[in-house]
Amino acid sequence: MKMSKLFVQTLREFPNDAEAISHKLLVRAGYIKKLANGIYTYMPLAQRVLAKISNIIREEMNASGAQELTMPFVQPAEVWQKSGRWQKYGKELLRCKDRHDNEMCLAPTHEEVITSVVGEVVNSYKQLPLNLYQIQTKFRDEIRPRFGLLRGREFIMKDAYSFHTTQEDLEREYEVMGKTYTSIFNRCGLETTAVQSDSGAIGGAVSHEYMVLVDTMVGENDVFYCKNCSYSANSNHAISKLPIETTDGGFDKEEIVDTPNTKTIEELAAFLKVNANCILKAVAYIADSRPVIAMIRGDKEVEETKLMNVLNALEIRPMENNEVKEFLNSEAGFISYRNVDKSKVRVVFDNTVKGMKNFVLGADIKDKHIVGANLEEGIEFYDISLVKEGEFCPECGKPLYITRGIEVGNIFQLGTKYSEPMGACYTDEKGQLKPYIMGCYGIGVSRTMAAAIEKYHDDFGIVWPIEIAPYHVDIVPVNIDDETQSKVAYEIYEKLTKEGIEAVIDDRSDRAGVKFKDADLIGFPIRITVGKTIQEGLVEYKTRKDGVMTKLTPDEAIENVIKYVKKSS
Ligand code: ATP
């Protein structure tokens, strides 16, 4: 490819609407063009990267025994009504009507369609197991599209769905997919960690997320991990071993006391001269339009996903102050659980509350708390608390650390969540109708491209792992009008191309500095510069990753490139 012909426009400045470095670099280096919020054109350079990631995914998925298909992107409401998600899926599902007034939607995911397709084709246990996948555009009307391709509205996903007759067989495939994912990301040159996670609205019991660990805000997930063993989990799922603690407020009788100007746990603790872990904190929510109070030890925070799972709720938000009056007949900051009508308000106690004695509790009256309170008999406890860094690994007991992660893929054990409501069944050996046991497995293809940049870049631009770089090598004649330079550069270009190396020759008449800047920005893994030293028969060979430059003969340079590329494939 001649640089003069390549459809790319690099920019001098970063776009001013970008926060994430991958977003900034993708725009500035000419990989993507924004059309609307969260909607981008993938320019030829990006298209090449996406094709490489997709090919790696295809090869590994095919090798695992999965088969590729392509399902419709525009889907009728009926199939979503069958699963019950037409109502449940929030505003991320972009709905529209066709000319006949039929309700339709743009596919955010394909559980419904695949379940209905397999339901029509597979009748017997003899046709199972089965794993089907596609690589395709999805649309989700994300509430906050941001960070460029990391959270777009339109994005590319690989989604796979597997079908089984037994839970054991699902678990076997789940493990196969786990290994396949590790190979896929390794082959993309991208380091990932598989972390335990919550399966959220998609349902099912067991799931893992493949995270690229980063230290910036673009890692939208908090990941707890142990340095001693292999435990790692998304904060929405993480558990910790807490020292078995009895916390005693030390009050010798229960009474109501004045606690003026104590809106926060810290203020209240200071005022009453107790530790925060002797205060029973009430956090009020509205979950699926019903009032809920979460009771948790004062030094801990509620993990809302865990709470939603206990409640089996799809949506949750903090209760507004006026709702605290209306639903709880209480005062924000002074909420108890004791005076609410338990048939209308659900009260959920965290495990940490179990060991509390003679504690402090809101009195449902402004500026008043109960001290010396104790729990009633028969309370059920749940894990609804957020793990904190420094708490102990549930597997080996050593301290847990926290970092952030970009989720590039995930694997789920779905069970019969879709097959059952959709009536998608097979007949087993005994001739009985059974719903398929399912798994699903996603990879964000466009997000993976962006995540690779988050991980691999420097002040000058992108530093692609060679496995997914748009081209392997950029050949730069310093002065294209110099006959020798130009001739040698073209010779190298042609020899490399013949060898199957993906090369660009920068045939533009720009200054060398401009060409070098673009080469670094775009992120070619190797640059070969043909300049004045060609008089001595030497060219300059530079690797982007470490910036190391060596003077070599053109043939040596060609050999090095071939070695480098072959090693990576
Ligand atoms: P997230 O928690 O990041 O919203 P998700 O749980 O909604 O992800 P899935 O529905 O399981 O993700 O989709 C599979 C994969 O698709 C994810 O692992 C992620 O890599 C990618 N993905 C999901 N949403 C987006 C998005 N808005 N933009 C780009 N990639 C996405």
Ligand code: MG
């Ligand atoms: Mg999502």
